[in-house]
Amino acid sequence: MRTVMSFLLLFPLAWLALVAGTLLWYRRGLMALWREPVLDQPVLIIESDDWGAGPVESQTQALNRLVDLLTRFRDCDGRPPVMTLALVLAGPDGPAIRREGHYRCRTLEDPVFAPLRAAIERGRRAGVFALQLHGMEHYWPPALMASPDPSVRAWLESDSLPATERLPAHLQSRWTDASVLPSRPLSDEAIAAAVREEVALFERLFGERPRVAVPPTFVWDARVEAAWARAGVEVVVTPGLRSRCRNAAGLPDCDSGPIVNGQSGPGVRYVVRDAYFEPERGHRAAQGLAALRRKWAQRRPCLLETHRSNFIGEAATAEQALAALGELIEQALHLYPELRFLDTATLASIYLSPGRAATGFSTRFAAWRARVRELRGFMRCAKLAGLAWLFNPRLTPAGGQAVHPA
Ligand SMILES: [Zn+2]
Incomplete structure (x- = not known):
């Protein structure tokens, strides 16, 4: 009898300890997700990377076609969709490197890039490029110059304007010295000088x-x-964590996070981009819409990461990418009439303006539950503690499904 009584007493105590332990272990993440601002309208931003240095003709053509496509649409406020262009301002000057034996670059100031700059300006004036x-x-650059890989040397000394996509992945990182692996940190002085130079250009x-x-x-x-902040940069785009190095296998590592939307860093604010729209990898409108649905259930903006490589390669692939993007925007507007197109800097300023986001408790709680489902490792512990039902998507009417990462 005493054994049965002890069991009846111990079981709830053990369960309570498990629940308390789970909540305590994840308290920082759970609190950060609760504090993360809650948007009152769905937001879609197409975030595209790698434009600038590299092949001129194909990029110019792609950017002009993107302007033609994006200007066809308007959101409920009359704004066109915004594609952010993350710009690379320089590439190697192959003949000069061959001649002088040390690193020299060709920047976008070079007249050869004039048509590309004109296409960028055209989209900027039309309000579709940020x-x-x-x-x-x-x-x-010093990591590339120090690389023993002959293909890297050939890339650096190329007569053409080579595309960085062709470099080994670990050497495409700028803010660590990956000439050896694991990579080594750069000096404070080198970082400060490089940031000053890129911001000024x-x-x-x-x-x-x-x-x-x-x-x-x-x-x-x-x-x-911190150096970007000193130079006037206000917002840093992150996939939800910060990787400081490349490990022995060449992969991003030395992570810190998680980071949430609107969180502040040293002089900057973060905006999270962790959904992908890469038509060259098979993504179509459906994947983009799934990401938008998931983000809206979490009352977060949908920043879709894409790259120039989708739009500047083989004609048929580029055509498909453009068609997929058009279809995505058209369907997004149809499914979410209250959808807003913003640029990322404007989005960050909304996070800084109290009162511009929905604050009702039930909306905030539903958004928090949808976010918690993606807190790494939490749902496994929640299941063990018998708490998983609290986060069941069926309890959230607007619940979405995860997009496949590229
Ligand atoms: Zn890039």
């Missing part, structure tokens, strides 16, 4: 300082953010 800083180069090229920075390959550290 310019963001990706980097002076999509690599750290961006301003000379486009007449204003960049407000938003997108770290190449999402490898960067707090010192880079």
